[in-house]
Every structure is written in C-alpha cells, then in structure tokens.
Amino acid sequence: MALTLDKLTNEERFSGDNILQFLLYLPLGLILTALRVALALVLWIASIVLPNKSAVRQLLSTLACWTFGVYVKVKGSRDPRCSVLIANYVSCLDSLAAAHTLGTISLRKWKVPPFFASTLGIKNAAQFVRKEHFTENPSKPVLLQPEGGPTNGKGLLKFTDWSFPIGNRVQPVAITVERPFTNVSVHRPNDKADVFPWWDALWFLWTPCSVFTLRALPALDRKEDSDQVFAERVRQAVADALQVELTEYTWEEVNRGPRLRRRAAAQSEMMRRARHVKEVLPLVPLKDIVKELEKTRSVDVTITNFLEGLVTYTPEVETVIEPQPSTSQAPPKYVTPTPTGTFPKSAKERQMSFQERKAQMIAEARKRYIEKHGLKIDC
Template sequence: MEAPTLDSMMEHHRFPDDHISLLLLLLYSPIGLFLLLLRIFIGAHIFLVSCVLPDSVRRFLMRIMTSVLGVFTSVSEPHVRDKSVKIYISNHRTYFDHNVVSLITSCASPSVSCPPGFLCWARGFLELGTPGSRAQLKESLKHYLSQTGSPPLLLFPEEETTNGKKGLLNFSSWAFSLSDSVQPLALHVQRPLISPMVTGCPWVMELFWMLFIPFTIYQVRWLPPVFRYPKESDEEFSSRVQKLMALSMGIIGTRHTAVDRAEHLKRIRHESPTPAASVSSSTADSRMVQRVKEVLPQVPLSVIHKDLARTKCVDTTITNLLEGRVPFVSEEESCGRSEASVMSNRPTKSVYKGFGRRPQDRHLSLQERKEALYECARRRYLDKFGSLGTEEEEAQC
C-alpha cells in the first residue's frame, strides 16, 4: 500500500463542504454561542474543583462534569490494560488528548514545548523544569519513573497532531528509551458539523470550538502491551510499535516526521499569499509579460506567461526564449522599421529557426543579440513613455 502524503494526514478546513451541513451549522450558531458562554462559566468552576480533589475522586467526578462541557469518553478493551507497564503510547489527535486519557486512568504527560509555569500546570502537563535537550528530557523522565508511586507516563511519540485518517507520523525513538515495555492505545475523535482539529490552529481557538459544538466523543481503545526484543534498539522498538498501532487503526505507519510536518506547513503558508499580495503579484506579472513582449514581439503571450510563472524574472525568460529552451510558434509581428529593429529581427529569427544560413547571422554572439533586442525595447519605451519607461526597465529584476 502506498504511503500517504503529509497533506492527506492533516486537516486544513474546519467547515464541511456540503451545503446542507453548512446550513445546519448556521442554524445552530445561536445555540452554540449560548453553550459557549455557559460552558466557560461552568468550566471555570470545574477547574477550581479539580485543583482541590484527590486523584481517585477527581477522575470520577471530572468525567461526569466534563460531559456538561460536551466532552464524552468511551473505552474499549479495558481488560487489556497492564497496570505494571509504566509507559503509555498514543497517537496524537488534538491538544486535549492527555486530559481525556487522564479521565480514564491515572497518568501524567510531559510537555516538550510548553515552558513550566501556571499555563503548563493548568493545561494538565507534567512540569519537568525548563525544556532542554532530548537527553535532559529523558533523564528527567527516568528520574520521575524511579520515584515510588508515580503514575505512568502518557507519551505521544508522533510529537504533532494528525487527522488519524491516513497514517501515523514516524515515532520518535526517545520515548522508547525509557522502558523495555509500553502499552499502546488508539485514540479516535468524532465531532458533528466541524472537524475535531485543524492543523496549525492555536489550542485556545480549539478550546473555544470544543465548547461551541454540541459534543465531542473521544474513543480510547487499549492495545496489548509490547515488550522489547533482546538486543532490539530504540529505533527498531519504536518502528515495531508504530506498525502495530497503525495496523490496529487501519492506517499506515509513515516515515514522515514532526519536522517534515512543520516544513510542509511553512511551505503551504509561503505558497498561499494574502488577497492583497495576490493582486500586487498579478499586477507585477502583467508588467513583466509586457516587458518581454516589447523585447520579443513575435513570441505569443501564452508562452511568455507560462515561462514567467516558472522563472519570475524578465531577463531569465528572455534568455530562455533566445536560447531556444522554450519552444513556440512565432507570431507575424515586426519589431519596427528602425535599424535596431532590423538587428533584433535578424538574430531572433536565427535563434528560433536554427543556425543561420549566412555567416553574418551566425557571427552575432548571444550577448550581441540580447543587446540589440534590449535596444529595440528601449527605443519603444522612449517613444511610448519617455524617460519613465527607461527607469522602469532598468529597475526590472
């Protein structure tokens, strides 16, 4: 089976494509806004209660109280869970996966990016000091596991969220260097009308959408524990667990990493300009096409447009056309009746129709032909725009 692309593993659109779902969402909006305000008020009280209750009582009450916020959890295969295993491995779907799993079982999840402080603690992360290198993180986690009575660690070796539909990101091996046994769990998230998670959206915005929508269902399925083979490296161990989890979820374990995902998002943002930038770019493209057309009037506009879209430079496009790298059918146009026009027509004709038959045609070098063509364009600009046209041409590229 072919490995999925990074783009297919991410969710870029929150709203549905079909008109019926959009209409239902629009009709639901007043109710959603009311629920949002009500749940913010209730959520503040739930947070205060969770701060003072002991862990055993807190999980039971929090699971009931979070249902008021529209978060429901279901667990399958609970008998598979091995209480002796100290490392839980899960796929990563939303910013709140660790909060949901902690409602089911006692566990702690470290944050590899959130600095210690009130926000880190309020979001339910395990505080391990200032985030440093992976070596420092592993040492801190090993020290945590060595403490008597410490809850198991819940780790997300993908390190970034995916839509859970096509594949898993490559598992980072550091999570498997902490123990010789891990307990995988598969996490599925469902939500009506909108996507459960949009890639690149801040966690605060995702929280608002969670409180706005009627409900969100988290389904947790425990998988059998996995033990390290003799002499099996961390990389081999992580790869084997990834494949087992992907197989149980009906998707593919890929080699795409969290770094690849970040680079892909940067590329998407770079290639998606704002509307104002698009208008400016369109205006600039029209001017560039006109410049090339002034120099090479016999070249069709469609050919110029196509090559400029690739090169983004007038001089490079002219060079490609002169050297015959871009084939085209010449239009019946003349460059002018002046001496510079005659000089430009002669080398251009020889370039596009092969080597000239006469020695004087072949004698002209590429640079001489370009200079002749540029001189033709300058004369045309001077005739049309005066000195302004010359200044604009010199500023090109």
C-alpha cells in the same frame, strides 16, 4: 497510494456538506459555549481551593470533561505492570481523555497556567529529572505521544526515539475522536510545539460533544530490540488498531509543509503578475518588475511607475529579427521611436528623452497587443 503531507492535516475547520444543520445548531452552540465558559470559571476556582488529592483530581477531571464536552469510551484495559503508555496524537485534549479514564499523566512543553495543566493531566517534561521516575511509579502511568504533533488520523507519523529507552515494557493505545460539524484540530502556519492550541480548545466548547475512543492494546516487551526497532513495533501496533498507513514523515516536515506550499503559491502568483507587466513593458528587466511588485502589490501601479519614470532601471537589449525586404509587403502602420543611448545634460533635454522613452514603451506595448490579438488597426 502513499499519503502526501497535505493529506495528513486539516486545513479547514468545518467538515461535511450539510450547511443547513450547522446554521440550525449555531444559536444552540453559542448558548452552550456561554454555559461552558461559566462552568470553566467554577472549575478554575475549584482547582485553586480544593486540596491536591486523588479524589479531588478525579472530580476536577470530570468537570473538565463536562466543560469541554468530552465523552470517553475505553476498549480494553490498562496493564498494571506498564508505567508507560504510547498513543497517537489526535487533539489537544488527548491528555484529558486519557487522564480521566486511564489515570495517566502526560508530558508537555506547553506554556499553560498551572491549574489548567493539572486539570488536563499535563506535567512539564522538565519536572522529570530522571527517566527512572516512570519505572519507580507504576501506579501513575505516563502517556507519551511520540508523533510530536496532531494529525487528522489518516496516517501515523514517525515516532521519535527519546521515549523508548524508558522501561522495557510499554502499552500501545489507539486514540480516535468523532464529532459533528467541525474537525478537532486544524493546522495553522504559526503552529508551535510549545504553544497550547487555544483556538482548537475553544471549538470543544462550541461543539455539542466530542467522543474519544481509547483502545488499550496488549503490552509489548522490548526483548532484544534496539530503540528504533522497538519504536517501529509499537507504531505498527497502533497503526494496525487504527487501520491507517505508516508514513515516513516527521511532525517537523508536516508542520513545515503548509508554509512551503503557501510560499510557493505566493511566488507563483507574483511571477504571473510580473509576466503580465513584462508583456506591456518588454524592455524592463524582470527582476526590477518583481522588486516593484513586492512594494506596490498592483500590476497597474507598477506599470504606471515605470512609465512615469518613478522607478529607474537599465533597459534590456531586445533582439529584433528584421524581415526580408519584399515588394509585396505592406508599409508599417506604426513607428517605434529609437532611443539615442546618451544621457542629456540639460533638464529640458532629459524631459524630452523621458517623453521619447515613454512613447517608445507605449508604442511597443501597443504593437505587441495588436499582434497578439490579431487586430487590424490603421494608425
């Protein structure tokens, strides 16, 4: 069965059903967060004071892993002939795990402080003017994640093609993350590709440990493949290593999906309320009811506003099927006033007309209520 959009992202932060374990760990998590925040300040000062050298960068990377509770396991080895590594997208700290163990740099458009980006092994894509940079510097490989955004790991999104004209040999990398209590990434309606997910990063501080597993797969050569074919070969290799499905969704579709579902749910709720008002006030047009509900957000207030004449509208013409006369039929127990259809000139007449309309609406609503519930009431 193919995965749907809502199955590819985590909407809830917490995972599992053992609430007792979470509550027992909560005090320890708060203490651990405070200690890691202090360590983050040390990391920030060190990144400013220490020179930008290879040994220093490795030290800062280690401190960053301690700060965020990141433990990395590597399976396989990096191919020294490959300057480009292609991986799936799992969390905002994938770049840190890869930089710490594989010595890579990652391209991002995130708006983050320079010291923070350098510590996580992030470079701005605008810094690389020429694509030949990747092939000219094989000692510093580049990690690319063409999915464009994080998923929960149940499927692999379509890769964008922009990364694959870079070089003719790439190495796929399959990334998985395990942690207790919480999910590593949670999708929010306002997620943007150029904004760093700070909230996800803060949960790394609270979690006891996040275990990253990086599986370096055999390198793939382009041969005579086009960009699209080569991208699919790399994607298939990563999916096989992760044992997940290939999907035809892009990150833009996944990112837009929750917003569309929330909008549809809100519209459905609005129409449910509007139908409830329509049952009470059948002569009021549905579009006027919806418009008023958008302002009041209350069924009772909306009904009151229409009954008291605070909202103007043009009554709908209701088709009434008159029953055939019968001698055995009981006389009506309630009478509905009939509007005159003319606009009174004086204020006194207009007030009387309003009272008639109000009485008509109440009588119609009462009639429908009695008929709907099968009540026997003598009027």
